[in-house]
Amino acid sequence: MAEKGKQDNKKMIPPYLKAISGSLGGFMEASCLQPIDVIKTRLQLDHSGAYKGIIHCSTTIGKSEGVRALWKGLTPFATHLTLKYALRMGSNAVLQGALKDAETGELSAQARLLSGFGAGVLEALVIVTPFEVVKIKLQQQRGLSHELLKYKGPVHCAHTIVHEEGVRGLWAGTSPTVMRNGTNQAAMFTAKNAFDGLLWNKHEGDGKVLQPYQSMISGFLAGSAGPVCTGPFDVVKTRLMAQSRSGGELKYKGMFHAISTIYAEEGLLSLWKGLIPRLMRIPPGQAIMWTVADQVIGLYERRYILNAPS
Template sequence: MSSSSGSNAPQAPPVHIPKPIKFLFGGSAGMGATLFVQPLDLVKNRMQLSGEGGGQKMYKNSGHAIRLIIKNEGPLALYNGLSAGLLRQATYTTTRLGIYTTLFDMVSGPDGKPPNFLMKATIGMTAGGIAALVGTPAEISLIRMCADGRLPVDQQRGYSSVFNALVRISKEEGVVTLWRGCGPTVARAMVVNAAQLASYSQAKQFILGTGYFNDNILCHFVASMISGFVTTVASMPVDISKTRIQNMRVIDGKPEYKGAIDVLSQTVRKEGFFSLWKGFTPYYVRLGPHTVLTFIFLEQLNRLYRQRYGNSS
């Protein structure tokens, strides 16, 4: 029997989005955002490797890096490693969202009451750490593909795609190499998730408390940029150690670095303490917009799903 029209008509129940679809949309939203921020990822990686070991710095700042890359390698070089960036989102973001949502439901009260802030931070760190473990092969491929253009032609690895990188790394250096730098990668993910969750929540609360903002995209963007700054400061030393370990070569059976602590100590000793935040600007500028774009794409995918399946009887 059809319901009567008018203002007193019963509201249709909200459309339930199945969990696998939520995970798919989360990974897809992250991949969509990566299409816009990949050049910043490339510049960040290049700057973190510039001046490595106390050598001459290739780039003075982010703008100089972009100009040199376009001049020497062409505009499309800013998208080197895009396939690896997309695979990283498909593996890392999907896994993180899936684990976070599952753990969130497990620790929520029987009445659906959400967990407290500390528990949210804990499951966020857990989800981020496990997801980083899954996403490390794509991460190491991305680092190497982004770094290739700064090397002389005879030293370039020349991966044609992320899948070519994965196959060649496995054959030439062993499957275990796909998880090189896994420790700092997981540590970075845990730091990022903890810092993002705490700072985003506090920033949003502060912004809404000023009375000048409503809870909309503008508020989310400003909160994301504040959160991005805090997260960048907290996570960059771990990130630069991850980047250098994953890009290092093993010469005559001897790796360039013994581990993450060795990277940090060598970097500080040879390049100065503040070089731990090398590539700060592109890292920061990438982090906030990537978060906002991911949420925008995710909301649109959810909206389209509800429109499509909310009308089906």
């Protein structure tokens, strides 16, 4: 009975607070890591081997297009991450609340995975796909002259895509994006919770506030597995988003056709192109995001849980 009363009185973190914490963390992540994302995109779109690796790609972009080119697509990327993390963190909290055991208030491992997968699918459909289509179109452009570029900015890019390809053009590559994000978030939320418990004995709602370095370590480790598992989905997503219907017949007809075509033409390892820059971006990005998010959530826990009257 005492344990049940403890569960009943346990205060939970409201979804809106998790959404706010995620949006702040996403903005900080985008500002710090945009160059790595540009390099990843260029490597994934490199059919001819023009770039010899990460360093060669970054120096080539800097010399031929200027250092500012490494921040191409920052506006849609920052907006995308801010909205994505708000939706991801908020929807995951809502789903976890719905899937908790009604009697004990506990969340099973399966329910945690399903909550993460659902949050990833939702963000992929609502936010990630159209924003990444615009971002990739901007990042694949080469040259120093702004006047000669097809897309003048994110708004012009989105308008041009809709004009040439219809609204559906903004949702190119939806299937691999859904698979990538759903799998990633199922793994990430589960792993973050596990590492918090194993490393720091931290459990949600216990009033304990992680130090920034602890959040950074847990976030980094939680963000490391996804890129390896979802590499082919990310490459296919980038290829599908980059191709244009205005140039005639599409090379890739869909997710499975793209996977088989890339494998036949470029080999198995090509399905993991851009993996190293993804590993350079996603785990540090999760470290940055969770450091910010945990501190925002920690302020709530300190005020309303740790210091709450018994």
